[in-house]
Amino acid sequence: MAKVKAKERPQKKKQTLGMKILTVLFTVISVFYVAPVFIVFMNSFKTNAGISAGPFEFPTAETFVGFQSYISGMFYGNYPFWKTIVCSFFITVGGVALILVCTSMCAWYIQRSNTIVCKIIYYFCIFSMVVPFQMVMFTLSKTADTLSLNTPWGILIIYLGFGAGLAVFMFSGFVKSIPIEIEEAADVDGAGPMRTFFGIVLPIMKPTFISVAILETMWIWNDYLLPYLILDKTYRTIPIHIQYLNGSYGHTDTTAIMALIVLSIVPIVIFYFACQKYIIEGVVAGAVKG
């Protein structure tokens, strides 16, 4: 509540001349800010010749191809684009759901039964957040191969392991602030640990759930190197697919790639406008804990 008030208060201020100038200035900057995305959008309707002649020009009668590029992009690179969307979507949703359920339980247990082992796990989780992926990429992909975790189902486990650091850290930070009396009351009333967790602790943790979900979604959806190294080559997420199309030598169908870039941005933009409030709160919560 306090936050909302703080946001509303300055709105009522009278707009001085300086503030009006700033509004104009920021409008101009905003236009430049969205320009790159808009230019890609514009180019997705042009011919290849039109793009290489002038990427910043509006499509003219001879360079305009309509939705042609979207149609040719669908199966460009001999790989159906809808498959990459399904794959990305499955991995993101599955990975985030698995991380949320498992790490919240783990964090609660770690925080409430303060044994040495639990403390070691906790500090290792924090430590894992700083380690760059390049340090473990080879051994991780080999481990995943030997355990045959190189399918979209298996990679969920890798994501749980690699994303556990941030999630456990954020959840335990929140569990610390929950008064233990609530759980004691549940215990007196005869609820076991399972019931206490799912009936009482979980609902209280809802804000942290949303924050963790947002941060992990942003990470997994856009992740390139981890799925590229771990997934079997028959599965492609969106970033992997885009990289394949650009990295392949020889003639590249630029306009089809532009169309695919537009198509891969659309779900994110919808997601963003649908839960913008939560995303921004999630980012702030993640930063304050970090």
Next chain:
Amino acid sequence: MFGKGAASLPFLVKKERQMIMFKKRARKIYSLIFVLPTLAAFIIGFVYPFFNGIYLSFCKFKTTSNATFVGFDNYIQAFQNEGFLRSFWFTALFVVVSVILINLIAFFVAYVLTLGIRGSNVFRTIFFMPNLVGGIILGYIWQLIFNGILQNFGSNIELDATYGFWGLVILMCWQQAGYMMIIYIAGFQSVPADLYEAARIDGAGKKQVLTSVTLPMMMPSITICTFLTLTNSFKLFDQNLALTNGAPGVVSSSGTMVYQTEMMALNIYKTFYANQNSRGVGQAEGVIFFVLVVVIALAQLYFTRRKEVQQ
């Protein structure tokens, strides 16, 4: 930290209370249910690869099964690898420039947006948006833009390292400034209004308010943002791969190809996967990279945390 007698009693009581949910008898079963899934995945996904990686950095290997121990050989070779050294300096310069630029821009934008100008929420929405787009896609978007501009001068982003460097800086500013802005805005909003009032009554000017009230109160946000930008810039991979992929490559005096715009993460990746014989060196470089990130992150946290004021 505490005197032994004074601390032990309340500590015990607290511990006993925390145990209430997990009475000794049942604890084993519940630890299985609650901790095991995460722990098992964590060991598979992080702990084992991490230690195995450290071990392999002292080995010569092509796959994990045929590793032979060679001691510090890989590390010596890593420090003699021109491409790796070049990527280190390139990364260092990039980190310094981008951390400073991103934080200055984000701080300024957040300051303006908390003044209460019209359309603040719209601007905030727009500035944050690039963060949701993945690094690979961002790289290709900007490649199109830069090449579109540079083709008027008969050039290309892959032809000149200077273009590649500033291209990466612009890309990172464009992407990260919005994220940091969100954190700074939250920081500005958490400064209590009575502090400003007190400063005004004491006759502080605008500049003085900024340096003696706003900046000290904003130190926690500054710590977080420098930490995030520092580690993000250091570990940058996707954007680098998509935008220039290290090009241009220049043949050095000793005859090896040195890629001019390769950052450390990309260089390690290429050492690993481009040449099977240099995997041990690649792993050693990975360990060096890891140590570097940890040391720099800890140093940064230490120095900025010291400047924070206790509330």
